[in-house]
Amino acid sequence: MIREKLKDIKSGKLSAKKNIENFLKMIKENKEINAFIYVNKDALKQAEVVDKKIKHGKAGRLAGLAIAVKSNINVVDMPITCASKTLENYYGVFDSDVIKKIKQEDGIIIGMANMDEFAAGMSGESSCFGPTINPACPERVPGGSSSGSAAAVAAGMCDIALGSDTGGSIRNPASNCGIVGVKPSYGRVSRYGLIDLSMSFDQIGPLCKDVYGCALMLEIIAGKSDYDSISYDKPVENYTNFKKTDKLKIGISPDFEKLCKDKRIYTLIKNCAEKLAKETNSKIKKINLKYVDLAVQTYYPIVYVEFFSGTRKFDGRKYGRKIEDSCGEEVLRRIIGGKEISKAEYHGMYYRKALRVKDLIKKDFDNAFNDVGIIIAPVTPSLPTKLGDKINPEEAYAFDAFTIPANLAGICSGVVKAGKIDDVPIGLQIFAPAFNESLLFNIMKKWEDLNI
Numbered sequence: 320m321i322r323e324k325l326k327d328i329k330s331g332k333l334s335a336k337k338n339i340e341n342f343l344k345m346i347k348e349n350k351e352i353n354a355f356i357y358v359n360k361d362a363l364k365q366a367e368v369v370d371k372k373i374k375h376g377k378a379g380r381l382a383g384l385a386i387a388v389k390s391n392i393n394v395v396d397m398p399i400t401c402a403s404k405t406l407e408n409y410y411g412v413f414d415s416d417v418i419k420k421i422k423q424e425d426g427i428i429i430g431m432a433n434m435d436e437f438a439a440g441m442s443g444e445s446s447c448f449g450p451t452i453n454p455a456c457p458e459r460v461p462g463g464s465s466s467g468s469a470a471a472v473a474a475g476m477c478d479i480a481l482g483s484d485t486g487g488s489i490r491n492p493a494s495n496c497g498i499v500g501v502k503p504s505y506g507r508v509s510r511y512g513l514i515d516l517s518m519s520f521d522q523i524g525p526l527c528k529d530v531y532g533c534a535l536m537l538e539i540i541a542g543k544s545d546y547d548s549i550s551y552d553k554p555v556e557n558y559t560n561f562k563k564t565d566k567l568k569i570g571i572s573p574d575f576e577k578l579c580k581d582k583r584i585y586t587l588i589k590n591c592a593e594k595l596a597k598e599t600n601s602k603i604k605k606i607n608l609k610y611v612d613l614a615v616q617t618y619y620p621i622v623y624v625e626f627f628s629g630t631r632k633f634d635g636r637k638y639g640r641k642i643e644d645s646c647g648e649e650v651l652r653r654i655i656g657g658k659e660i661s662k663a664e665y666h667g668m669y670y671r672k673a674l675r676v677k678d679l680i681k682k683d684f685d686n687a688f689n690d691v692g693i694i695i696a697p698v699t700p701s702l703p704t705k706l707g708d709k710i711n712p713e714e715a716y717a718f719d720a721f722t723i724p725a726n727l728a729g730i731c732s733g734v735v736k737a738g739k740i741d742d743v744p745i746g747l748q749i750f751a752p753a754f755n756e757s758l759l760f761n762i763m764k765k766w767e768d769l770n771i
């Protein structure tokens with residue numbers, strides 16, 4: 320759809336202005352979805368400028384497309400609130416690396432999307448601006464923390480959205496809202512300008528209704544930046560140049576099966592793996608990921624400590640309010656927990672131990688990828704909760720059991736639609752080795768083509 324739309328815009332069949340107008344109308348008419356915290360007042364004017372460039376044959380690769388941005392990614396002159404009272408009145412003073420690249424390619428930032436406060440969540444309910452509604456299934460949560468990004472795509476309020484994924488925040492809402500989402504390999508995309516949740520894991524990535532849109536966006540935002548030392552100096556491949564893939568070895572893991580609480584989800588995913596194998600002349604191989612059951616327990620101490628450290632700048636002097644006085648329950652839990660774990664008397668014991676297990680999980684995946692090309696898994700172990708349902712932190716954290724391993728291992732992972740259970744969208748998660756996004760996109764595209 321994105322490929323066709325770009326053709327229409329280029330040929331003049333659809334103007335950039337008209338494209339933006341259509342989305343602004345959708346946003347206005349569907350306010351109750353609460354996907355946006357802020358809508359760009361200059362979007363139409365900017366579209367007119369792009370239309371002129373198109374006429375002169377000088378427009379970039381995202382010309383006229385509407386891009387929604389998660390509210391933890393700095394965009395100049397837009398409110399970068401992280402959906403928190405702490406930064407309620409904070410406006411971006413510079414463009415993040417990813418935003419610079421989008422603007423260079425003539426994408427139009429349509430607005431700042433709703434999210435879980437400081438990206439610390441998995442339901443989309445912890446925003447100080449109120450919960451995001453799931454357009455694909457209004458009685459269930461949209462997933463988080465990139466809830467507004469996913470909802471904006473699913474409800475037809477933008478072409479492509481940016482989210483951030485620390486432990487699943489792109490893939491989880493993509494799954495719940497029935498769209499496509501990609502977490503790039505750690506270091507593939509510059510994090511410069513992203514307000515971090517946990518600097519060892521954060522990656523910015525795309526959400527879209529189709530694989531082409533995600534591949535195109537990643538092609539544009541990926542690459543080395545002088546402003547982010549962990550961004551990797553490796554050429555960015557042509558992700559939109561999809562290649563035929565067959566005779567693969569597809570890995571599935573009984574370790575995920577054990578952890579999957581709703582067995583209907585695992586059965587659906589297994590059926591998808593079999594279908595993919597059949598259509599690509601591939602073989603399914605069982606792989607051993609013996610440490611993945613420790614993923615959640617390993618991830619949280621690291622996130623708590625890094626989040627505590629990252630939030631010390633929110634002391635009420637330079638940016639907004641003092642975080643401890645203005646944030647919600649989950650954010651405060653992480654700050655207090657992170658402070659406790661970092662106490663000098665523990666000599667970094669918990670943090671260091673967690674880093675060691677992180678290595679074991681990475682090795683698990685390295686070994687598995689010696690045997691198979693890709694790995695298939697569910698996105699969540701159970702159906703998304705009903706909107707407003709109260710669950711305890713352990714239950715909430717367990718929702719990320721299948722997405723966190725990719726962040727711990729630094730590999731790339733994408734979500735496409737698997738089907739529905741009880742009328743709730745369910746995503747299919749595909750893992751590929753670090754920096755093999757091309758393979759990931761080829762498989763995702765193949766799956767999409769099989770199911771259109």
Ligand code: GLN
Binds near residue numbers: 463488
């Ligand atoms: N739900 C996970 C957490 O709360 C992941 C968040 C994310 O990926 N930003 O930490």
